[in-house]
Amino acid sequence: MNERHMREAYGEALVELGETNPDIVVLDADLSPSTKTCMFAEKFPDRFFDVGVAEANLISVAAGLASSGKIAFASTFSVFGTEKGLNQFKQSAVYPRLNVKLVVSHGGISLGQDGVSHFCVEDIAIMRAMPNLAVVVPADAIETKVATKAIAEYEGPVFMRLVRPKTVCIYEEGYKYAGEELTFKVGKSVTLREGSDVAIIATGLMVAEALAAASDLEKEGINASVINVHTIKPLDRDAILKAARESGAVVTAEEHNVYGGLGGAVAEVLVENYPVPVGMVGIRDTFCESGPWKELFRKYGLTSADIVRKAKEVIERRG
Amino acid sequence: MAPFDEKSAPHDEELIKRLKKIALYIRKCSLIMITKAQSGHIGGSLSAADILACLYFHHLRHDPENPRWEDRDRFILSKGHACPALYAALAKAGYFEEDELWKLRQVGSILQGHPDMRRTPGVEASTGTLGQGLSVGVGMALAARLDGKKYRVFVLLGDGELDEGQVWEAAMSAAHYKIDNLTAIVDFNSFQLSGFIEKVMSLNPLSDKWRAFGWHVVEIDGHDMKQILDSLDEVEKVRGKPSVIIAHTQKGKGVPFIEKAFNEGISKYHGIPLTEAELKRALEELYE
Numbered sequence: 001m002n003e004r005h006m007r008e009a010y011g012e013a014l015v016e017l018g019e020t021n022p023d024i025v026v027l028d029a030d031l032s033p034s035t036k037t038c039m040f041a042e043k044f045p046d047r048f049f050d051v052g053v054a055e056a057n058l059i060s061v062a063a064g065l066a067s068s069g070k071i072a073f074a075s076t077f078s079v080f081g082t083e084k085g086l087n088q089f090k091q092s093a094v095y096p097r098l099n100v101k102l103v104v105s106h107g108g109i110s111l112g113q114d115g116v117s118h119f120c121v122e123d124i125a126i127m128r129a130m131p132n133l134a135v136v137v138p139a140d141a142i143e144t145k146v147a148t149k150a151i152a153e154y155e156g157p158v159f160m161r162l163v164r165p166k167t168v169c170i171y172e173e174g175y176k177y178a179g180e181e182l183t184f185k186v187g188k189s190v191t192l193r194e195g196s197d198v199a200i201i202a203t204g205l206m207v208a209e210a211l212a213a214a215s216d217l218e219k220e221g222i223n224a225s226v227i228n229v230h231t232i233k234p235l236d237r238d239a240i241l242k243a244a245r246e247s248g249a250v251v252t253a254e255e256h257n258v259y260g261g262l263g264g265a266v267a268e269v270l271v272e273n274y275p276v277p278v279g280m281v282g283i284r285d286t287f288c289e290s291g292p293w294k295e296l297f298r299k300y301g302l303t304s305a306d307i308v309r310k311a312k313e314v315i316e317r318r319g
Numbered sequence: 320m321a322p323f324d325e326k327s328a329p330h331d332e333e334l335i336k337r338l339k340k341i342a343l344y345i346r347k348c349s350l351i352m353i354t355k356a357q358s359g360h361i362g363g364s365l366s367a368a369d370i371l372a373c374l375y376f377h378h379l380r381h382d383p384e385n386p387r388w389e390d391r392d393r394f395i396l397s398k399g400h401a402c403p404a405l406y407a408a409l410a411k412a413g414y415f416e417e418d419e420l421w422k423l424r425q426v427g428s429i430l431q432g433h434p435d436m437r438r439t440p441g442v443e444a445s446t447g448t449l450g451q452g453l454s455v456g457v458g459m460a461l462a463a464r465l466d467g468k469k470y471r472v473f474v475l476l477g478d479g480e481l482d483e484g485q486v487w488e489a490a491m492s493a494a495h496y497k498i499d500n501l502t503a504i505v506d507f508n509s510f511q512l513s514g515f516i517e518k519v520m521s522l523n524p525l526s527d528k529w530r531a532f533g534w535h536v537v538e539i540d541g542h543d544m545k546q547i548l549d550s551l552d553e554v555e556k557v558r559g560k561p562s563v564i565i566a567h568t569q570k571g572k573g574v575p576f577i578e579k580a581f582n583e584g585i586s587k588y589h590g591i592p593l594t595e596a597e598l599k600r601a602l603e604e605l606y607e
Contacts, residue, residue, distance in 0.1 A: 025465070049461065049496070057488035060451045064458020067436070067444065069389075070465070072458075087448055088485070092455050096436045096445045 003166040004141035007105045010162060011036030013148035014073060018044045024152065025065050027051060027074045029058045034164075035075040035105045059085035059102065063092035066099040071152055077111075078104035078120035078161055082127065094133050094157045101151050107137075107161040108255035109283065109300065110205060115290035121283050124203075125260025127159040128233050134186055135232040136160040137254075137262075139207035142171040143230060146184040154186045161204065163255070165293055168208040170228075189236035191243075195223035198311045199243035202253040203229045203262045206281070206302065210253050213307035224311060232262055237269050244276045249314040251279045253307050255297075258282035277317035279310035323412070324380045326552070334377065335544045339607045341411060342372040342544075346573045346605060348407035348420055354598040356424040358432070361588045362581060363477060364404040366508040366541070366568040371408045373547040374473060383413035386440040392470050393459050395444045397452020398477030398506060399433040400590070406430050406439070414441035450483025452476065453503055457493050460501040471500045471555065479511025482520045487532065493561040494533030502554050503534075503563040506541065508570035510581050512589050529563045541566025574601045 017024045018040055027049045032038040041048035051057045055076055062072035074081070081089075081104040093100035109119045127135045136151060136158060138144040144162060151158040170192070175182050177192055192207070193214055202210035207228045214224040225243055229236065244250055250270065252263040263280035270276060283300050297303055328334060345368040353359035375381070379392040396405045403423060410417045415429065422428035429438050433447025444455045456474040463470050480486065493501055507525070509516050516522055526536045535557040539546040547566065554562035570589075571577035576597075577588045593601060 047465065049492075051488070051492050052495075054485075054488035054492070056450070056485040057454045057457075057492055060454030060485070060489070061458040061461070061492065064444070064455035064460075065462050066458070067455070068459050068462030068466070070462055088451055088454070091445055091448050092451050 002169040004169055005166050006138060006141050006144040006162040007034070007036040007164070009141035009144040010103060010148050011039035013145045014040040015043050017149060017152050018047065021071070021152070023070050025049070025070045025072050027058055027062050027072060029053055029055050029076045029080065031076050037073070037075045055080045055084040056088045059088040059100065060092045062100045063098050066093065067096070071099045071101065073101045073103055075103045075105065077106035077118060078123045079106070079118055082120055082123040086126065090130060094130055097132050097156045099156065101158045101160065103148070103160045103162065105162045106164045108163055108204070109288045109296055110255060110293040111164040112293035112296060113290050116287045119288060121257045121288070122260070123161060124232055124254070124256050124262065125264065128260065128265060132157060134158045134234065136186060136230060137204045137232060138162065138230055139204060139228050140167055140169045140171055142169050142173060142175055143184065146175045147230060150184045150186055163205055167205045170208050170211060184230070187231050187234040187236060189239045190228040190230065191225065191239065192228055193224070193226040195225040196246050197223045198249045198251060198315055199225045199227065199247040200251045200253060200307060200311065201227045201229055201240060201243065201262065201266055203232060204255050206253040206255055209302070209304045210307055212304035213311065216304060216308050217311055222311065222315070229262060232265055235265050235269065240266055240269050241274055244270055244274050248276050249318040250276055251281060251307055251310045251314055253281040255302055256282050257285055259285055277314040279314040281306050281310050323376070323382070326378045326380070328377070330545050330548045338372045338376055338544050341376050342368045343573070343605065343607050344411055345371060345404050345407040347602065348410070349403040350574070350593065350598060350601050350605070352403045352406070352420050352423040354593045354595065355421055357592045358424050359403050359592060360400040360590050361577065361593070362510065362570040363398060363401040363506065363508065363589070365572045365574065365577070366570050367401045367404050367475060367506045368572065369542050369544060370475065370504055370506065370547055370566055371404055373544060373551065375408045375412050377548060378551045379473070380470070383441065386414060390468060390470055393443045393456070393472045395446065395452040395456050395472070395474045396434055397446055397474050398449065398480050399446035401477070401506070402434050405434065405442070409439070409441040412441070449477065449480040450485040453486055453489035453493070456501055457489050457496070457498060460493070460498045461496065463500055471502065473502050473504065475504045475506060478505060478507045478509065478516050478522060479519070481505065481522055490529065490532040490534065497559050498561050499558050501561045502551070503561065505563060505565045506568050507565055508568040510570040510586070510589070513586060515584060525565060533560055535560050535562040536565065537562065538565045538567065541568035542572060573605050575604050577601065
């Protein structure tokens with residue numbers, strides 16, 4: 001199966017953006033070889049600013065550039081960007097609706113062996129609670145590339161979360177799915193698969209697990225729809241309500257705490273509008289531990305098998 | 320109205336007299352605004368009034384008719400709680416009507432409790448939580464360089480604000496990037512919320528700290544108009560490094576009983592408004 005790094009796709013997209021738009025500037029906090037902003041730095045050294053290991057400064061400097069007409073991409077690991085620059089992001093960028101795109105790599109736990117200090121299982125929840133902010137979580141490298149271009153066009157602040165390891169590409173080159181060419185739009189989900197028995201709503205690298213789960217369920221005669229919610233906020237409420245109406249049972253899947261992330265966002269929409277049984281696949285409110293990421297995913301319940309189990313549960317609850 | 324661009328004018332007595340009158344206006348408005356709102360920060364607004372007068376009415380190139388003029392100099396009030404003084408300066412310069420001042424901190428007002436760049440014409444950055452303005456200024460100064468523009472960026476910092484680690488992150492990066500279109504001004508009034516600076520968190524030797532971070536340093540009396548004006552001119556000649564003006568000021572400057580309280584270590588007038596009776600007395604005692 002084709003596996004690629006989201007980070008590299010991000011770096012490629014930045015270079016392409018830099019070639020066509022002189023207002024694109026990129027900042028990093030001493031992690032550019034890892035976040036892949038180094039690709040932009042090499043090509044456009046004058047428009048790249050490394051501030052050293054200083055995330056608060058990273059984000060506020062980006063805000064200053066954005067307030068002067070630049071589209072400022074600031075990158076670091078999620079735990080640092082989310083939690084060491086949070087107040088800076090809020091006050092100097094998000095509240096005044098500036099074009100700061102905080103694009104973080106190393107979201108979730110899939111960075112594996114660096115362990116808890118470097119994990120971020122609460123970033124989506126934190127960012128989702130902030131007014132004015134769009135929160136984007138691409139499913140693979142191909143989507144990362146189109147998403148990077150889309151958020152550059154999007155007017156206002158964005159938080160985009162990538163992961164460290166190579167992950168399965170669910171899309172074909174050129175952002176196609178099952179031969180069909182798609183358009184990435186901030187705030188719109190992508191329905192990858194139709195099915196009326198249960199709806200699996202997933203984000204990030206868990207979309208691949210959701211597709212695998214849907215195939216497994218199909219072998220047992222259960223038809224699952226799969227929706228890739230690449231934008232957690234603004235959330236595609238219509239697609240979620242449609243899926244809930246069609247299936248009457250919903251499973252969410254994310255590499256994030258089950259509190260406050262995609263599961264929470266979907267539950268908020270359903271509970272107010274169309275309550276159906278919801279099961280959440282995610283990290284059960286724990287910090288996890290160091291280890292090879294696929295082993296961690298098995299231990300902490302982030303596999304297609306976990307989604308299958310949860311799907312059967314919600315179908316049973318629906319009756 | 321033509322953009323303000325008066326910095327080539329001589330620093331003569333007439334200019335200083337004019338700026339002193341404006342500083343008095345800023346102080347008077349700040350006192351009235353905060354009393355009307357029954358909320359806001361007196362001490363740090365009064366200590367910054369002379370610096371703001373020199374910037375907005377002599378040194379900055381700006382255009383109140385066109386607040387987003389792209390060649391304007393940028394001023395960031397990083398010590399956002401002193402915004403009553405900034406708002407008074409902006410009103411006086413013509414960014415909005417004076418009447419707006421009396422709606423400070425009220426629902427629907429364009430004048431928020433702390434500076435809001437989207438609501439208030441002339442405000443360049445949203446501030447209030449301390450420590451961020453110098454970083455934002457670094458970003459603006461870098462943008463000027465990228466765009467080949469001549470504008471300069473000024474950031475007013477509080478002394479208590481210098482406790483924030485981010486200020487030193489910004490200081491390091493400004494020197495690293497050799498940003499010479501950036502001027503930091505420290506309103507060194509020696510008093511932070513809970514007491515004297517040297518009691519809460521020592522800053523000295525402050526000039527040495529900035530120098531060690533690679534900055535050009537000027538120390539002045541922050542209430543001496545000529546020294547403020549001269550220092551602003553001096554730092555513009557510095558090439559290849561950022562500059563900081565350490566302005567020694569008096570917290571609560573202009574109102575003897577407020578000055579006295581701070582000098583005795585009483586923090587009451589940092590963030591607590593005056594009563595109507597105190598305001599009356601303050602306006603009577605207020606001096607240039």
